[in-house]
Amino acid sequence: MIRFFIACVACLVASFAQAVDLKSVRSSADQDSSRVVLEFSGKPQFSHFNLSNPSRLVLDITNLKAKTLSPLDSIDDSRIQRIRSAIRGNGRRLVFDLSGEYRSNVFALGPKGRYPHRLVVDVVGYVASEKASSRSAPPSESAEPLVEKRDIVVAIDPGHGGKDPGASSYGVVEKRVVLQIAKRLARRFQSEPGYRAVLTREDDQYIQLKDRPRIAREAGADFFISIHADSFPKNRNVRGTGVYALSLRGANSELSRWLQNTENADDLAGGVDLGDVDNDTRQVLLNMSMESAIRISKQAGESVLSDLKDAGRVHKKRLGLANFVVLRSPDIPSLLIETGFLSNRSDAKRLSISREQEKIAAAIFEGIKRYFEKSPPANTFVAWRKQNADQRMIIEVNRGDTLSEIAARYGLSLQALKELNGLETNVIHLGQKLEVPAPSR
Numbered sequence: 001m002i003r004f005f006i007a008c009v010a011c012l013v014a015s016f017a018q019a020v021d022l023k024s025v026r027s028s029a030d031q032d033s034s035r036v037v038l039e040f041s042g043k044p045q046f047s048h049f050n051l052s053n054p055s056r057l058v059l060d061i062t063n064l065k066a067k068t069l070s071p072l073d074s075i076d077d078s079r080i081q082r083i084r085s086a087i088r089g090n091g092r093r094l095v096f097d098l099s100g101e102y103r104s105n106v107f108a109l110g111p112k113g114r115y116p117h118r119l120v121v122d123v124v125g126y127v128a129s130e131k132a133s134s135r136s137a138p139p140s141e142s143a144e145p146l147v148e149k150r151d152i153v154v155a156i157d158p159g160h161g162g163k164d165p166g167a168s169s170y171g172v173v174e175k176r177v178v179l180q181i182a183k184r185l186a187r188r189f190q191s192e193p194g195y196r197a198v199l200t201r202e203d204d205q206y207i208q209l210k211d212r213p214r215i216a217r218e219a220g221a222d223f224f225i226s227i228h229a230d231s232f233p234k235n236r237n238v239r240g241t242g243v244y245a246l247s248l249r250g251a252n253s254e255l256s257r258w259l260q261n262t263e264n265a266d267d268l269a270g271g272v273d274l275g276d277v278d279n280d281t282r283q284v285l286l287n288m289s290m291e292s293a294i295r296i297s298k299q300a301g302e303s304v305l306s307d308l309k310d311a312g313r314v315h316k317k318r319l320g321l322a323n324f325v326v327l328r329s330p331d332i333p334s335l336l337i338e339t340g341f342l343s344n345r346s347d348a349k350r351l352s353i354s355r356e357q358e359k360i361a362a363a364i365f366e367g368i369k370r371y372f373e374k375s376p377p378a379n380t381f382v383a384w385r386k387q388n389a390d391q392r393m394i395i396e397v398n399r400g401d402t403l404s405e406i407a408a409r410y411g412l413s414l415q416a417l418k419e420l421n422g423l424e425t426n427v428i429h430l431g432q433k434l435e436v437p438a439p440s441r
């Protein structure tokens, strides 16, 4: 989560000067598109255009200071060969050399929560090497595309916060216990190879409901889980957990609202590209995306529910369908989990005990993980591990070998190699045995 703490201390300092700094760069990719998010100390003044033969995206930022472009070097993306920069007037010109005939788009996002001013660069299209390999000569070892295996990103949303405490009973306050459970859940994903967790809030702050899925989207989340606790004072015997996905009836009316809001359309992740298409096409694209998100939500929800059943008492034995605001992302499968009833004395007690919180977190984690192990998103480490489950081999570290060089040799990212071998640091020693993917036949 550390990488999502973007230092914004310089924002205020820089705002009275016109010039902006490049603070950091994030990138993510899936089978349809790549996204690069550039974060600035102030508002970037920009324009962009595309060139072909070879395919390039040119991004002029007229108030970008020259000295700080090193974060761009960290971009490792199959659609973006490299990013060059040149001084242009008082600013900089960035040229994205693309590895194929991709469509690209750039848009700005203002400061939001912990995020400063951003420019989002989307590059859309299937990776050229995947297309090429299907019609060219039989694949050899060296033709294996070196595509980075990304982590599955799970956004965890502790309900309420700040001025909104949520339910409370028997001295237990919802916003507090759901934050504790969410953090336990995040720790589980963080320590699991191939997964990464993002929290929508890490402390007692108030975040509007509609901003919560947006935080997840900006982090490139594959899944969104909102953690809550229920209350039903009319009948204090009611207790247990419940799992909810978005109901399709709610989804349809939500879709038409989305379509009317162009800001939402611009904000959509690479999963649905709503570039220059007419309204009917947008409707069809969004419909497909939303139906698929709901289908995934339901499958993962059943999986979580069965683990929660094993862990303790569930209130609703079947997956609930509801129209909660935080579940209405057309592009991110989402679940809302009511972890128990604070109006019930034993549930309230259970939710405030560390050991019980850990049990709930473990059940949710196992459920989500089980779903993703079965159906991992493309280009992820988990997908790669599944495909190569029985195609590994052991190598021995030779004199002069470095971890990054070994990773490159076997088509892995450094992180993937470390995760595969459970390594904490980049230090290896002579004769050490490492697990690597066997060359494909």
Ligand SMILES: [Zn+2]
Binding pocket: 159, 160, 166, 167, 174, 228, 229, 230
């Ligand atoms: Zn709640």
